[in-house]
Amino acid sequence: MTGSEKTARLNGTTISVLLNDQSGKKDAGPNADDIETAFQRLGHAVRVVPFDPNRALEDTIADLLRDDPETIVAAGGDGTISGVAQALLGKQCHFGILPRGTFNYFARSLGIPQDLDGAAQIIAQGQTRPLRIAMLNGQTFLNNANLGLYPQILRSREDIYDFWGRSRAAAYWSALKVLFQWPKPLVITIRADAEEKTLRTPMIFVLNNAFQLRQMGMEGADCIEEGRLAMLIAPDQGRLGMLKSAVAMLMGRAARHRDFHLLCATDFEVRAQRRNLLVARDGERCRMTGPFHFALSDDTLQTLVPTDPKGDVR
Template identity: 30%
Template sequence: MSEIRTAALIVNAKSRRGQKLFKRACRRLHQLPFKVEPHAVRDPKHLDRTVRQALENKPDLVILGGGDGTISGLVDLLVGHDVILGVLPLGTANSFARTLGLPLDIDGAIDMLATGTPKRIDLGMIDNDYFANCAALGISPQIAESVPHGLKKVLGRVGYLGWAGYQLGKFRPFTLFVDDGTSGEKKLRVVEVRISNGPYHGGTWLVDEAAVDSGQIVVQAVRGHYKRRLVANWAWSFLGRPERHHDTISFSGTSIKIRTDPPLPISIDGEVLAHTPVTAHVAPGVIRVMVPRTPA
């Protein structure tokens, strides 16, 4: 693409898989029609610094390689810069990549960087923190904080769902208070809440109303007193049957206030980074990202 002349690739290479995929990606970079400066970051604490240094060179494209947590943790740094985001999906769920319709394999994702087109999209916000795809409270933060790294690495999504089932034995429903600014605060008894900028959560399609170019944030609550409702909701979504989402209620808006009883942690694209109460916002069209070109 004539718009892109230079790019930087920053990969979270902490894991052995990340290191391996970084080397594989580098072997493909010379095939792109623009120059790419690669960076493998083995200590996640240095990711912010590496992105900031890469931005000093004013690249046209910044390619972030990692999972949803890596993308969300770094996307704040790109806001306000005249730069296009490229995504190299190296995570377990890759929900943001799925939302964008990106190829999930390394070769396909790199090829798309050459043949795709920039698209302006929204980002979600929890208070003042940007996120790419989805935040959650309830069982998801409990899973994110406790899942054994080896289980997630070896078994992927299936292992993640198995661990989720195990954690349900320790989980209790909670009370959600949500105010979308239109009809006062609503009180619900729920088992999970998703704050979504895109439809995918945990690698499965769960939030039908959410889209990265809608100009709205969506808060979806899984209602009920019984944990089996959450199990059924996940199971039907995992099997590709979103029409069975009859136990959910969604609220949409540009700014939605959320509190819970008791106060709960919030995972933002898989990383526990906040606690209720919070305000969820949308930042409309705040960033450009490389997506597959739509056939004419």
């Protein structure tokens, strides 16, 4: 995704930070005092608001916006960041990111440092970049949205995280565990721009993050760089075939046509025989009723990014 960029000028107003201290590994990541200290070193006051799991995120953001802050910062993993992005989409308020998750694909795709001091400096001294965000039935996703097997993997992952703690190894093990159980594939019809096809598949990924695809060693990054979405479709090849494909993906050796099929389009519509499905957006699960429409947002997100990004971003 591309867009014009301008240097951000933060004044003395308070920067509001929404902190999800449940993101990332146990007992890891900056706490409220760490965040306040980091911004004080940069000459900025900051208001840290803890994430309340018992309150709608939209309501918390609405309260923050009533104070008319210049910048609202999401301190958490990709799921938390995606939720804050949903509330700020189309608004002039700057959007800052303090990565605190396991993978942090969105922050890494923008060249935002993973350490607190480096990320805080981007918020204080970086530039704004208007980003078009992907949507699934009107709900944002920054990296990917999924149907089929993957939301079941996320459900297993949370159980494993509760026992072993958050880590990439635990995330990979949860995927293999669910693959051994092998739920029934979906029967779906996909409309990609003007073309339509019906097929069976255990899993669909729709991505809007070229960086994540490259990290996975898979094709499709060029689709995103050209302003489209990339849809990866797992072939219906049985449990053994899916296990081989999963191992290939984990090792960065997945091959198109063998381990996945690729479609590129500005928008997708997916219709399934089962209309109500468990879906995932940036690692957060919920149930949605189809048809499932994937598209880029019309509005933009005024995101704070480095003034001199290193390498390819998004």
